[in-house]
């Protein structure tokens with residue numbers, strides 16, 4: 001018998017849960033896109049988009065997903081034949097590198113594997129070796145959603161400065177914006193990309209590129225920036241339609257306005273803290289489960305290197321897939337597949353999953369998901385250590401990581 005009827009919980013790392021407030025805000029007919037309230041509402045988005053990124057710089061909006069945000073950044077940062085240095089700690093860093101390569105950019109990848117953080121001395125060495133300054137930008141994920149490794153952006157900036165290299169720093173915050181602490185200006189980030197369907201709690205369809213004045217001055221020369229991808233007219237439009245190089249994504253904009261209101265009402269530091277506490281509850285549960293079965297464990301051993309919005313874990317094949325199926329069919333909780341750990345045709349693939357704690361999530365949702373996982377471990381006879389739910393509840397009771 002299934003106990004899944006009731007409100008389902010999609011606990012995958014994007015798209016995330018859409019708040020009812022956002023859904024209601026989107027439910028409107030088409031507005032006039034030439035004059036009237038929409039124009040003022042869009043103007044009101046900019047201060048909040050800057051605030052959530054921690055920047056006083058420029059913002060370009062696109063109709064697109066995260067992959068489009070990568071291409072937007074590539075198109076404005078590089079000329080054909082320029083070089084990019086990419087730090088990869090999982091599938092998403094490698095995919096950004098692929099998108100750059102496909103656009104005719106020469107790419108040097110520093111691949112740190114799938115479960116260790118980036119080694120900044122290797123970055124510094126690679127930049128020092130580039131004495132002709134062919135590398136125009138360093139690209140990295142803040143949180144790689146596949147491995148769930150968080151990259152220490154201030155340390156990366158320090159390594160770039162130590163090398164005395166003029167490359168710009170571009171960071172993918174698609175999985176972390178509005179979840180994990182990020183301070184674009186304070187951390188010396190020149191370009192940051194995100195999409196709306198993760199921490200920004202809006203259905204997939206909008207992408208954003210924030211860029212510094214230094215990046216803007218550099219980008220004037222890019223021969224990859226076609227009219228659609230050029231960030232200049234979008235960030236400093238002479239006409240309203242320049243913001244999207246065409247028709248505005250009207251429903252998404254209403255949703256985004258509401259989501260940014262929700263973030264502002266809660267307070268960005270509180271949003272970060274909520275994610276950190278809920279992540280810590282998940283980690284406490286895993287520590288207990290794995291104590292009774294070494295096949296169970298989190299992908300990232302040091303909590304300092306774990307993202308606050310999603311946790312990648314292993315259960316030993318085929319138990320991760322069995323557990324995901326059970327949680328969805330018997331209890332209405334959908335967990336994320338493991339990504340980039342093993343090909344989907346490899347039996348090892350069925351040993352990995354991810355638990356999202358991203359965006360519009362609160363204590364009862366995270367504790368509920370963990371309790372469902374615990375029930376699934378029992379129902380499926382997967383050996384595991386005891387005390388996971390009590391440990392998670394204690395983190396929530398303490399209200400601190």
Ligand SMILES: *Cc1c(COP(=O)(O)O)cnc(C)c1O
Pocket residue numbers: 014065066067068092141143144145172173174175195204
């Ligand atoms: C989700 C995600 C992407 C890809 O976004 P899409 O909307 O699926 O194209 C890229 N980078 C990171 C870090 C992500 O989490």
